[in-house]
Amino acid sequence: MKSRLIIAPLLTLLAACGGGGGGNDNPVVAASVFAGNDQQIIEKSEFTIEAKGSPADGTFTWQRVSGPIIDGFPLDGALQTVTAPDIKADSELLLRVSYQTTDGQLVSDDLLIKIESNNQLPQVIITQTAPATLPSDYKDIITLSAAGSIDPDENGQINSYNWQQIAGPTLAVDSSSNATISFVHPLLDANTLITWLVTVVDDEGGESSSEYSHTLNKTSEVIIANAGTDQNVIELETVTLDATASETVTETFKCFWQQTAGTAVLDNQQQCITSFTAPATEAINTHTFEVTVTDSKGRTDKDSVDIVVNSKPLGLINDTGMNKCYNNTQEIACSSPDFPRQDASVGRDSGVGSHIEKVGKGEQAFDFTKLNQFADELLDSAANFSCIRDNVTGLIWEVKSPNTGTLPNTQLREGQNHYTWYLNSEDGVQPESELGTANSTCSNNGNCNLQEYVNEVNALDYCGGTNWRVPTYTELLTLLNYGKHGQSILLDENYFPNTPNSNLLADGLIYWTSQTAVDGTSLSQAYIFDMSNGNDLAYPKSNTAFVRLVRTAGAAQ
Structure with a gap:
């Protein structure tokens, strides 16, 4: 790659005085420089560069224009001995020589040096680093390492490893691309030679492979x-x-x-x-x-x-009534391992027909018996009944009488009557109880609240008992059949008829429990259940809701 710069001589024509003529005795000579022929060399080798300039006696300066970094530049002098740099890939080094004559002319020329990479291939070195005590035995973790492999190049390094088993029973290794591999000593009925082919690649793409063999001992058990x-x-x-x-x-x-x-x-x-x-x-x-x-x-x-x-942990509490299993979006088989132990596959409901024998009748595992006004048992086919005994919990539940009129012109135990939350305890009236208004949402001449209603039903010795009360949260929950989700009511209406219209109250088919909701700031709310969807809610005691009384069989009458 050559480009010579030549400064043309400045010719000055002088006219002689007096008609005479003459010439310049010292004409200017154009300067030139030649950097030498392009070269092709190998990395880290010495090479010579020599420039020639005209006219003689000028000064030479060498500079690096582009390419890999090379020590010592700029250099002064026509003749130089240079060591090629250590490179990772074939490269081109462009040098420029500048020549300045004694009369101030400056010219330059370029020299292209093609440098060939001379990568030394890596050396594969393999050792067994575990177990610490050899020989290995069944279930020992055996570790082989090629981390000691080297790249002879001064600034080289190993970039990748690859292990390939080429002899012996197939072994499951943790990774075939790490510097080390580990595997478990398998069962063997004879001493067995295992051979690996290990390939390493350096940072210049140089690749070397080596085989490594070792023996695994036979095991006492096959x-x-x-x-x-x-x-x-x-x-x-x-x-x-x-x-x-x-x-x-x-x-x-x-x-x-x-x-x-x-x-x-x-x-x-x-x-x-x-x-x-x-x-x-x-x-x-x-x-x-x-x-x-x-x-x-x-x-x-x-x-x-x-x-x-x-045995199934059936307990003395009703199951949920669910008889189908679901994933996040749809019904699935209850045997699916992805969504195990759902309600439909465990508990009382899953044992109906195979393990649980009912005393009475009812949906899923629910077990109800109809009772008359004296708490005597009736046939399940009886159309007229006053109470229901839950044969699982032992509780006796009030059955509401048919709706006959419009509030407050109703009967005492009609399902459409509703009440404020007002209850007594051993210590007197419970905190934040609300009296309610007489002849408003119930048939009472007294105030329409829960305690008034409990007192009046107990005064009747209804179904042979005087221990009727408002159910607890857990007791009311036992009546809900969540398998009926999507229907208008989650109760078995064969045993709990005369349900009020769900539109009668603005907040739905809600029933009181006896438990105050404690939120840390007030005692003005109690828990209710919505019998149409099974949701519970802390509800203001001053509002009204329906009620279904309960009593414990065998308790003090």
Whole structure:
């Protein structure tokens, strides 16, 4: 790459005086410089550059114009010995020489130096760093490392690693692209040679590979049966037995299950994964299963698992009434592992027909018996009844009388009557109770509040009892059947008829509980339930709501 700059001589024509003529005895000579021919060299090698200039006796200055950084520049003098820089890829170095003559002329020329990268390939070095004590044995974590591999280049480094197993049984490594790999010593029936091909790449793309071999010792056991971990389950649940975690030297194995304690029936004894339905029980029972694992060479091992079956925690409280299972958007099978232990698959509702025998009748696990005015039992087909006994909780509930008139021209126990929250306790009137107004929202000549109504029903010795009261939060909740969600009322209307019109009160089909809602600032609200949707709410005691009285069977009359 050459460009010479030449300054043309300045010619001055002089006219001689007196008619004579003459010439310049010292004409100006044009300056020039030549940087030499372009060169091709190898990184870190020495090379010589030499410039020639005319006229002689001028001064030379070398400068770096572009390309990799090179030490020592600028340099003065026509002849220079330079060491090529250490580079990562082929590069071009552009040098420029400037020449100044003694009479002040300045010219320059460029020299292109093509520098070839001379990358030294990396060296692969592999060592076994774990376990600390060799030889390794079954279940030892074996770690191999290529982190000691080096790049001979002065400023080079290893950029990547790749491990590939090329001999021996396939091993599951944590990562094939790290400087180190780790794996578990497997079951082996003979000492086995394992060979790895390790490839490293340096920061200039240089690549080297090396094989590394080591021996894994045979193990004392060649087959290990694994029946899985012990389980605690609830009766009637589906239980899964899984022996796939068993280990054998051979690639395949088969399983055979036998029950050594208990009475469960397996779906399939010859599958490594099988299941059974936990038997119904009134106590805690343990079922023991033994699996025999056989490899493809006929060698066997056995292991056992205990399944503890517990009776359903039915308790003395009603279930929710839900008989379907759902995910976030739609109905699903209750056996779905993604949304386990939903209401429809656990509790009392899931045991109806298979474990729970009812005293009376009712939807799902609800168990009701109709009673007459003396608390005598009636047939479930009875059309006229006064009270309902909940056979799960033991509570007796008021059944409302048919609606006959328009408020306040109604009967005492009509469902459409509604009341303010006013109740007595052993210490007198409860805080923030509201008296209500007489002959307003009920048939009472007295004030329309809860205590007035409780007193009047008890005075009737209604259904053979004088211990009628407003239900607690939990007691009222036990009547709600959430499986009826979307219907107009969440009660079984076969047992709780004469429900008031849901539009009668602005806030819906709301019923009082006996419990004050304590919010830390006031006692002016009590809990209600909306029987049309099951929602609860802290509600002002000065407002009115419906009520369904309850009493405890067998308590003081």
